[in-house]
Amino acid sequence: MNVFLKNSGYRRFSIASFLSSAGDILFYLAFMTYASKLHNYSLALSLIAISESVPKLFEIFGGYLADKTKKKFRNIFLMALARFILYAIVGILFASHISDWTLVIAVVIINLISDTFGSYSGGLVAPLIVDLVGKDEFGEATGFTSGISQIINITAQFIGSGLLLFMSYSNLAFLNAATFLAAGALYASVGLKQNKTRDAQVEKEVEVNDQKFFATMKSSFLQVKKQAGLLTIVLVVALLNGALNSMESLISIVMAANKSTMIISSYSFTIAIMGVVVAAGAALGSMFGPQVFKKTSVFSIILTAIIFALATTLAALFANIYVILPCYFLLAMTASLGSIKLTQWLVNTVDQKILASSVGLLNTILMATAPLLTTILTTISGTTNVHYALFALLAVEALVLVTTIKMSIKVVRNKKEKDPHVAIT
Secondary structure, three states: OHHHHHOHHHHHHHHHHHHHHHHHHHHHHHHHHHHHOOOOHHHHHHHHHHHHHHHHHHHHHHHHHHHOOOOHHHHHHHHHHHHHHHHHHHHHHHHOOOOHHHHHHHHHHHHHHHHHHHHHHHHHHHHHHHHHHOOOOHHHHHHHHHHHHHHHHHHHHHHHHHHOOOOOHHHHHHHHHHHHHHHHHHHHHHHHHHHHHOOHHHHHOOOOOOOOHHHHHHHHHHHHHHOOOHHHHHHHHHHHHHHHHHHHHHHHHHHHHOHHHHOEOEHHHHHHHHHHHHHHHHHHHHHHHHHHOOOOOHHHHHHHHHHHHHHHHHHHHOOOHHHHHHHHHHHHHHHHHHHHHHHHHHHHHOOHHHHHHHHHHHHHHHHHHHHHHHHHHHHHHHHOOHHHHHHHHHHHHHHHHHHHHHHHHHHHHHHHHHOOOOOOO
């Protein structure tokens, strides 16, 4: 939080990100509500889900393009402006009263294009934050941004539900467009200030990545591999991220089978509580963790997160919601902090000219494990029993725990050999 308060450039940059994120959530909720009222709502909702998920697969390419971009502030402004225009068109379409399915297909296509632009904008974020706050404060800065984004996600859903009572779908689309316009103005103001304060000679020497896509990925991989334990921690955090996401589905199944011991008031209310608990844990871990645990190693944080993952899974096996909730909260908190520390390590390791590509590669790995592990475990649950799925999850967590302990010992031993006076923590 300190970097947000003391760095005006980063503060405006963050507010721009918060505005566009809030607007997106408000419109997504409105569009889903509109689609749910159609005759073939299942197909409409599936199309929306596809338009939201497919652009996430482009993050690795967005990062690559971001590394090849010299004028990053200009381009993030242009992307915000383009998304303002796209959602202004969506507002006009909703106001024009065209047929339902023509409207849905048109908006799905526009949303797909907008989110693809968003993947490129997301790639520009990491190097721009480094430019604004420096490498040393990158973890604290991104942690704060991530934590506030979690809070905005929860708040915007409640606000969106309220706004739908008296605002039209068209007005909500225009509101989303306005958030992108405001974000673009903030990006432009930060970019102009950075250009004024930066020495002209330094500006000429700004390096961009000139390698091809696969050569860039290879360079990123080799740089990560050189750092003892970094590649292993990337895979560990990916599995931990998958476990965190798959737990929600498995616990929901356990709740349905054990209503007498797992339900608080009602099934839907318990699901809502679980979502808030996870979001709150992730927000607190992201916002305050990088400062409070600044000197704690990423290995210690990840080990703690794995222990909480094991505790949450065991609590699910015993169908005890009152143990699940605090363990799940602590798991979300430590896992989010572990991800931030991992990203900070990555930022300190790779060349800045391929930073966005490396972060995009990392995000793609983290993103891919969640649906993969969830699909495997829910398939086991559906074909056999949820307990078998939970036992499989326990096995994965135990394997991750052993791997992390072994790697932690190996890294400490290597440091000890290089510097006999290093303290083992």
